[in-house]
Amino acid sequence: MKVSIKSIAYSLGTSRVDNQSLEHENPTWEMKKIVERTGVLSRPIALLDETALDLGERAVLNLFKIYPSLAGEIDTLIFCTQTPDYLLPGNSVLLHGRLGLPQNIMAFDISHACSGYIYGVGIGKSLIQSGMARTVLLVTADTYSKLLHPEDRSTRPIFGDGAAATILSSGDGLVIVDMAFYTDGTKADRFIIESGGAKKKARSGQQPSKVDSSGRVRSEEHVYMDGLGVLSFFNSVVPKSVKKILEKNNLSLDDVSVFLFHQASRLALEGIQKSLSIPKEKMIIDIEDTGNLVSSSIPVAFSRALKKSAIRPGQLVVVCGFGVGLSWGVSLIKYAEGLHG
Numbered sequence: 273m274k275v276s277i278k279s280i281a282y283s284l285g286t287s288r289v290d291n292q293s294l295e296h297e298n299p300t301w302e303m304k305k306i307v308e309r310t311g312v313l314s315r316p317i318a319l320l321d322e323t324a325l326d327l328g329e330r331a332v333l334n335l336f337k338i339y340p341s342l343a344g345e346i347d348t349l350i351f352c353t354q355t356p357d358y359l360l361p362g363n364s365v366l367l368h369g370r371l372g373l374p375q376n377i378m379a380f381d382i383s384h385a386c387s388g389y390i391y392g393v394g395i396g397k398s399l400i401q402s403g404m405a406r407t408v409l410l411v412t413a414d415t416y417s418k419l420l421h422p423e424d425r426s427t428r429p430i431f432g433d434g435a436a437a438t439i440l441s442s443g444d445g446l447v448i449v450d451m452a453f454y455t456d457g458t459k460a461d462r463f464i465i466e467s468g469g470a471k472k473k474a475r476s477g478q479q480p481s482k483v484d485s486s487g488r489v490r491s492e493e494h495v496y497m498d499g500l501g502v503l504s505f506f507n508s509v510v511p512k513s514v515k516k517i518l519e520k521n522n523l524s525l526d527d528v529s530v531f532l533f534h535q536a537s538r539l540a541l542e543g544i545q546k547s548l549s550i551p552k553e554k555m556i557i558d559i560e561d562t563g564n565l566v567s568s569s570i571p572v573a574f575s576r577a578l579k580k581s582a583i584r585p586g587q588l589v590v591v592c593g594f595g596v597g598l599s600w601g602v603s604l605i606k607y608a609e610g611l612h613g
Contacts, residue, residue: 276445283330285433311538315432315563327435386595388567432563436571444610529587
């Protein structure tokens, strides 16, 4: 059975923080060098009372505007986030209630970050192909700004807050040709928040901040990211994974019209681009005014590229997400007719 992405819509954090504001708060930060590495000039940030659920709901309502009949077709709702509104219940059921959807809907959360979109699409595709679902609504939303130490120059300039809503069903559209998934849990400590779970409960306001040898500031309740370690690992495994899925499908890099990777940072994207010798015109780098949107990075960039006709019918697209876990996934997508919006 042919399964496709039928439509994508998104929503961004209501506030916006530019680099001038960050520099004003942190005069010792060398913003010129930070911009060279990140490629980010400004980023959308959720308001204090604005959550991943709020952003996700707005994204879905934007999707309903594009695809008016959708509300009556959904039979599965997947919500991917690492910043849920509550420990329980999950954002999926809360969103189900807010949208007033009928009871005969499967709803559940998954907790994956920058690889979450690929994993969510894979789960939705499998449910449709197995006959368990017909129309899957995949919502990705994260408010990482709430997890960052305000003085951590390794994370705060990178991340933005946003959400995306994607519809999956059988037939034409952005046809999912093939997918592959990977995990290396031995490197889980390279991207982690140490407090806040059952192992070590959070004590907000009591955890002392630490400054490492690179001048990065954090506490155990904030995101720790071994930027160099994560970057070197994914620069090694992602190109191999891309080549592997192409070889499996008897394709070469030349057969691919567009490469859309998780928008981690300009440095990460340019490293992968160089490793695979991807021509500049085939590589999507769309991070200047969004930052790294975590699980929504790929669908937001996808939606924006489609609106600008940077991806056109008949083209083959490689889509790849990578991040926390460490985990990563690769998908081959063929743009056929049948896309809403």
